[in-house]
Amino acid sequence: MAKFSKNDDSLVVIIGSGAGGGTLGMELAMKGIKTVILEAGGRHGPQDFVNDEWGSFGQISWLDKRTTSGDWRVSRDFSGLPAWIVKAVGGSTLHWAGASLRFQDHEWKARTTYGDVKGASLLDWPIDGKEMAPWYAKAEDHMGTTGTNGIPRLPGNNNYKVLAAGAKKMGYKKFHTGNMSINSQPRDGRGACQQIGFCFQGCKSGAKWSSGYVSIPKGEATGKLECRSNSQVLKIEHDKNGKVNGVVYADKDGKVHKQKARIVCVAGNSIESPRLLLNSESSMFKNGLANSSGQVGRNYMRHMTASTYAIFEKPVYMYRGTTMAGIIQDESINDTRRGFVGGYELETLSLGLPFMAAFLDPGQWGREFAASMEGYDRMAGLWIVGEDMPQSNNRVTLHKKIKDQHGMPVPNVNFSDHENDIKMRNHAWKQSIALYESVGANKTIKTPPYPSTHNLGTNRMSAKASDGVVNKYGQTWDVKNLFVSDGSQFTTGAAENPTLTIVALAMRQAEYIAKQMSSKAI
Amino acid sequence: MRVLNKKAISRRSFLKTGTVTALGLTIMGPMVIGKNNAWAATFKTLGADDAATLIQMARDCYPHDFLADKYYAKVIEGIEAQAGKDKAFKSMVSKELKKINSSAKKHYKVNYKDINRELERTDILKKNSKSPLFKKVQGDLVVGLYNNQEVWPKFGYEGESASKGGYMNRGFNDIDWL
Numbered sequence: 126m127a128k129f130s131k132n133d134d135s136l137v138v139i140i141g142s143g144a145g146g147g148t149l150g151m152e153l154a155m156k157g158i159k160t161v162i163l164e165a166g167g168r169h170g171p172q173d174f175v176n177d178e179w180g181s182f183g184q185i186s187w188l189d190k191r192t193t194s195g196d197w198r199v200s201r202d203f204s205g206l207p208a209w210i211v212k213a214v215g216g217s218t219l220h221w222a223g224a225s226l227r228f229q230d231h232e233w234k235a236r237t238t239y240g241d242v243k244g245a246s247l248l249d250w251p252i253d254g255k256e257m258a259p260w261y262a263k264a265e266d267h268m269g270t271t272g273t274n275g276i277p278r279l280p281g282n283n284n285y286k287v288l289a290a291g292a293k294k295m296g297y298k299k300f301h302t303g304n305m306s307i308n309s310q311p312r313d314g315r316g317a318c319q320q321i322g323f324c325f326q327g328c329k330s331g332a333k334w335s336s337g338y339v340s341i342p343k344g345e346a347t348g349k350l351e352c353r354s355n356s357q358v359l360k361i362e363h364d365k366n367g368k369v370n371g372v373v374y375a376d377k378d379g380k381v382h383k384q385k386a387r388i389v390c391v392a393g394n395s396i397e398s399p400r401l402l403l404n405s406e407s408s409m410f411k412n413g414l415a416n417s418s419g420q421v422g423r424n425y426m427r428h429m430t431a432s433t434y435a436i437f438e439k440p441v442y443m444y445r446g447t448t449m450a451g452i453i454q455d456e457s458i459n460d461t462r463r464g465f466v467g468g469y470e471l472e473t474l475s476l477g478l479p480f481m482a483a484f485l486d487p488g489q490w491g492r493e494f495a496a497s498m499e500g501y502d503r504m505a506g507l508w509i510v511g512e513d514m515p516q517s518n519n520r521v522t523l524h525k526k527i528k529d530q531h532g533m534p535v536p537n538v539n540f541s542d543h544e545n546d547i548k549m550r551n552h553a554w555k556q557s558i559a560l561y562e563s564v565g566a567n568k569t570i571k572t573p574p575y576p577s578t579h580n581l582g583t584n585r586m587s588a589k590a591s592d593g594v595v596n597k598y599g600q601t602w603d604v605k606n607l608f609v610s611d612g613s614q615f616t617t618g619a620a621e622n623p624t625l626t627i628v629a630l631a632m633r634q635a636e637y638i639a640k641q642m643s644s645k646a647i
Numbered sequence: 648m649r650v651l652n653k654k655a656i657s658r659r660s661f662l663k664t665g666t667v668t669a670l671g672l673t674i675m676g677p678m679v680i681g682k683n684n685a686w687a688a689t690f691k692t693l694g695a696d697d698a699a700t701l702i703q704m705a706r707d708c709y710p711h712d713f714l715a716d717k718y719y720a721k722v723i724e725g726i727e728a729q730a731g732k733d734k735a736f737k738s739m740v741s742k743e744l745k746k747i748n749s750s751a752k753k754h755y756k757v758n759y760k761d762i763n764r765e766l767e768r769t770d771i772l773k774k775n776s777k778s779p780l781f782k783k784v785q786g787d788l789v790v791g792l793y794n795n796q797e798v799w800p801k802f803g804y805e806g807e808s809a810s811k812g813g814y815m816n817r818g819f820n821d822i823d824w825l
Contacts, residue, residue, distance in 0.1 A: 176807035179794050282814075283822040290825045319813030329809040439824045440650055440803065446819035478804040482793035490708040490785050491769055498793070499711065502651065502803025564825060 127351045129161055131384050136161050137638065138372055138386035140358045140401065143216020144627040145611035146392030147336025148267075150352065151344035152635030158642065160350050161384065162341070163374050165357035165393070166212035169219065170338045174327030178479045181326035185219055187212040190529055191396065195519070195541040198573045202487035207538035208427075209576040210394055214354050215337015217394065217578070218624065220325045222449035223305040223333050224472060225270040226621035227261050230254040231459055232467075232512065235617040238459060239466035244543055245514035246424055250616040251588040251597040260629035268306035268334040268628065269313055278302045279309045279318060282446030284473045287437075287505035291560035292453050299454040303472070306334035306625075307447060313339070320446035322475070336628075356382075359533050361389055361405040361414055361607070369414075369607045375531045388606045388638065388647060390599075392631075395425065395580035395613040399521045400536040402584065402594075415584075415601035420594050422522055424515035425538065426582040426618040429546040431509045432474060432572035433554060434485065435561030436500035443475040443505050456556060457511075457620045465548040468620045469511025471557060476506075484575055497570055505561065506572075509553040510579070512620045514543035521583050579623050584613040598637040599630065606647045610634055649818035651803050690723070692731040697744055698723060701784060703760040704747075707768050708785050709792055711801075718798055722791035726783065743780035750774055 129136055137153055139146045142164040153160045166185070175181050186209065193200035193207045200207070210217045231238045233254055236247040265273040272278050281289065281302045292300040307328075308317050318332040331338060344350035355377035362383075363369045371385040391398045399422035403413035413421050450473045457468040476484060478501055485497060519541065523534040542550075558569045587593025590602035599614045601607045610631055612623050619626075641647045690698035698720075705719040730737035751759040751771045762768045775781055792798065799806050808814060 176809050179790065280820055282819040286820065286822050286825060318815075319809075320815045320819040321809050321813035323808070330813070440648065441822065442651075442803070442805075442818065444804065445808075445814040445817070477806070478799055478802050479790070479794040482789050488785075490789075492710055492765070495710050498709070498802065502653075 126345045127159070127348050129159060129351050131382060133159070134370065134385040135159060135387050136385070137388045137390065138163060138384055139390045139392055139610065140372065141165075141216060141392035141394065141397070141611060142214050142336060142341060142352060143211070143392060143394065143611065144218050144336055144624045145631045146390065147215060147218065147340045148628045148631040149390055149392065149610045149635050150350050151336075151340040152632055153638065154344035154347045154350035156635065156639045157347075157349060158639060160344070162350070162352045163356040163358050163372065163384065164214050164216075164352060164354045166214065166354065167377075168214040168337075168354045169327065171327070171329050171331040174329050176321070176323045176326060176329065178326065178477045181323075185211045185213045185327060190527060190535045192524055192527065192535060192537040194537060194539045197540045197542065198487070199576050200540070203576050206576045207540075208394075208396055208580050209578055210580065213337065214341065214352060215335045218335040219327045219337055221578075221624055222324050222472075222474075222622070223307045223447070224449050224452070224622040225265065225268060225304045225306045225625040226470070228254065228257070228619040228621055228626060229457070232617065232619035235467075235512075242466060242514060242545060244516060245545070246517045247515060248585070248587055248592055248616050251586060257626075257629055257633075260633045261625065263632050264625055264629040265304075267340070268625070269308055270304050270306045270625070271309050272301070272304040276312070277309050279305055279307060279447060279450070282320065282443075282450045283441050284443035284446070284475055284505050285451035287441060287561070287564060288451050288453065288471070288473050288507060291564045294563035295556070295560050297453050297455040300452065302450060303452045305447070305449070308332040315339070318447060322444050322446060322448060323477075324448035357531065358393070358401060359404065359531055361391075361401065363407065363409065363414070363604070367409055367604060369604055379531065388608065388642070390608040390610045391584075392610040394611055395583045396521050396536050396538060398609060398611055398613040399583040400523065403523050404533050410603075415594055415603045415607055417603050418591055418593060420585060420592070422583050423517050423520045424582045424585050425519045425521055425540060425580070426513050426515055426615065427540060427574075427577040428579040428581070428618055429469060429509070429511040429513040429549050430574040430579075431550050431554060432506060432575075433509070433557040433561065434504050434506040434570045434572055435558075435566035436497065436568040436570075437503045437505065437566055440502050441505045442502055443473075444477055448475055449473060449508070456553065463552050465545045465552065467512035467545070467549065469509055469549055469553050470620055471553070472508050472510060474506050474508035485570060485572055487573070497568070500568065505566075507557055509550065509557065510620065510622060511549050511553065512618050513546045515582055515585075515617060516541070516543055579612070579618070581612045581615040581618050581623060584609045586614045586616045599634045600637070608634065608638065648821045648823045651800065651805070653801050653803050655800060690727050692737065693727050693740065697741065698727065700744055700748070700758070700760045701726060703768070704772065704781070704784050705788050705792075707765060707772060708788050710765065713801055714798060718792060718795060719788070721795065722788050723784075725787055725791065740780055743778050746778065747771060747775050747780075
C-alpha cells in the first residue's frame with residue numbers, strides 16, 4: 126500500500142472515494158499513475174457493518190450540518206437532512222441498493238427529445254449511448270452486474286413475487302429481478318448473496334459491489350494508490366496561473382494539512398462537490414473555483430421519487446432478502462400521452478420497522494398511522510424513481526452564517542418540484558396502487574420522497590462553456606487540471622439509478638486523464 | 648411459508664443500555680419498570696401525575712393495544728432524564744402540560760389523561776399539535792418506540808439476520824398465497 130508525501134506535486138489527488146472517486150482511483154493506479162484519495166469519513170467494511178437501521182445510520186451516514194429550503198417535504202420533515210448519503214471509504218456505494226441500469230439512448234439527449242419544457246434548464250449531454258456503451262460494459266464487468274456478462278439474475282424474494290404478480294395483472298412485460306451489482310454466484314473473490322436484507326446498512330457478506338471494499342483495494346494492490354481516510358478537504362488551492370496545485374484538508378483531530386497535487390479530481394457527491402468549489406473562492410476566482418458560468422451548484426437533481434406500500438391480508442415479510450429485489454421498466458419510456466415527459470422505474474424496496482416508522486408518512490401519528498404500522502409484516506413496497514427536470518434555482522449554495530466544525534460555510538440545498546415531476550409522481554402512484562390492488566391489497570399508502578439518495582447535476586457537463594461547469598470528460602472548463610468525477614457532472618438525470626453511469630464515466634475519465642498526462646497537456 | 652407467531656414472548660428481556668441518537672432525537676436506555684403502574688414512582692423529576700399524562704400522550708400518538716404501558720414509559724424516561732439535567736426544559740414540560748390540561752378542561756371538563764375516549768383525547772392533541780412538548784413526545788416516540796427490539800416480534804419484524812445466515816434458507820421467497 127502506497128504512502129505518498131504531502132509535498133509530492135506529481136500526484137493526482139481525488140476528493141471522495143465513492144462510485145466516482147473510488148473507481149477513478151483504482152483505474153489511475155492500474156495505469157501506473159500515483160494517486161491519493163482523500164476521504165472525509167472512516168474506513169468500514171463487511172466485518173463491522175451492522176444489521177441495525179439506526180445503529181448503521183449513526184455509523185456511516187454523512188451527518189455534518191446542512192440546511193434546506195424550497196417546497197419539498199424533506200425540508201419540512203427532515204430539515205437538517207436533505208440527503209441520506211454516506212461519509213466513509215466507499216461513500217454511498219456502501220449503502221446503495223445495487224441497481225445498475227444503463228441510460229436509454231433518448232435520455233442522453235433530453236433537450237432534443239423533450240423540447241423546451243417551461244421552467245426546466247434542460248440540455249443534451251455532449252456524449253451519447255454509443256460512446257458510453259464500451260464503458261458501461263467495462264463497468265458491468267468490474268461490478269459483476271447480474272443479467273450481464275453471463276451472470277445469472279438473483280432469485281426474487283417475497284416482495285418481488287408480489288410485484289411480479291401485480292405486474293402480470295397490469296399487462297406489464299418488462300419486469301425481472303433487476304441488473305444488480307450483487308453476486309448471484311461467487312465471483313471476483315467475493316461470495317454469493319445470502320438474502321440478508323439490510324442492503325442499505327452495508328453488505329455484511331460482501332456480495333454487493335462497493336468501491337470501498339472492491340475497487341479501492343484493487344488500486345491499493347498496485348502500490349500506486351493511497352486512500353487516506355478521515356481527511357476532509359476544505360479548500361482547493363491554485364497557483365498564479367490559475368492551475369490548481371493542492372488541497373487543504375482536516376484530519377480526524379481537526380488538524381489542517383496541505384497536500385500538493387498535479388491534478389485534482391472532485392468526487393464528493395452533488396452537495397459537497399459544488400460546496401467545495403464555492404468554498405475555494407479566491408481573488409482570481411471570486412465566484413468560486415471553475416464557476417465562470419455561474420452554474421456551480423445549480424440544476425440540483427434528486428430524481429422524481431416516492432414510494433407505495435400496500436397492506437395485504439396475509440404476511441409478506443418484505444424485509445427478507447435483497448432490499449431492491451426487482452424492477453418493472455414498462456413505464457420508463459417517453460410517452461407524453463401520460464401528461465409528462467420522461468419516464469420512471471418501479472423497483473421493490475423495503476424498510477425495517479424502525480425506518481418504516483420514520484419514513485412511511487413523516488410527522489403522522491394516531492390510530493390510522495398505528496394501524497398501518499400493525500400491517501408491517503403484511504406489507505409489500507416499491508420505490509418510484511424517475512427523471513426529474515433540472516431547474517436553475519434548485520441549487521446548492523453556501524449558508525451565509527452557519528459554519529461547520531472546521532469553520533467552513535455549510536451547504537444549503539434548495540429544491541422545489543417541477544410540474545412535470547409532480548405529474549409523473551401522481552401517475553406512478555396511480556399505477557402502483559392499481560398494481561397492488563390487482564393482487565388483493567386492502568390498503569395502500571403513498572409515501573413521500575425520502576431524504577435524497579440520488580444527488581445529481583450541480584456541476585453539469587455541457588457542450589458549451591457558458592452552459593455548464595465541465596466538458597465531456599468531466600474536465601472543468603475554467604481550470605484544465607481540475608476535474609469533476611461524480612454524479613454532479615450529470616447534465617440530466619435520466620430515469621435510471623445513477624451509480625453504473627458514474628462508474629462508467631469515471632473509467633472513461635481515467636483514460637482521458639492518463640492520455641492528457643502522457644502528452645503533457647496537463 | 649415461515650409465519651411468525653406475533654404473540655410469542657420475546658426472549659430478549661431488555662435492550663442494551665445506552666443512547667440512540669437519530670435525526671437529532673435522543674432516546675435513553677431503559678430502566679426496570681414494574682407492574683401495576685409502579686413505574687409512576689420512578690419518575691422522580693416529572694412526578695407521577697405528569698409522567699402518567701405523558702405516557703397517555705405517548706399511547707395516543709402511536710396506539711398499539713397489544714403494547715403494555717412499559718414500552719411507552721421507556722421513551723418518556725428520556726424526557727425524565729432531560730428534565731433532570733435541564734431546568735428550562737423541565738419548566739417547558741410543566742408549562743405545556745398545564746396548557747394541554749386547561750384545553751382538555753375547557754372542552755371536556757377534565758384533565759387530558761382523565762378523558763375516557765381516545766377520539767376526544769386526540770382532539771385535544773390536535774388542538775395542541777404545535778406545542779413543543781407534543782412535538783418532543785411524538786418525535787422521541789416515533790424513533791424510540793419502534794427501535795425497541797422488544798416490540799419487533801409483536802409487529803412481525805425479525806431484525807438482524809446476518810448471524811443467522813440471512814434468509815437464504817429461512818423463507819426469503821416462501822410466499823404461498825399469491
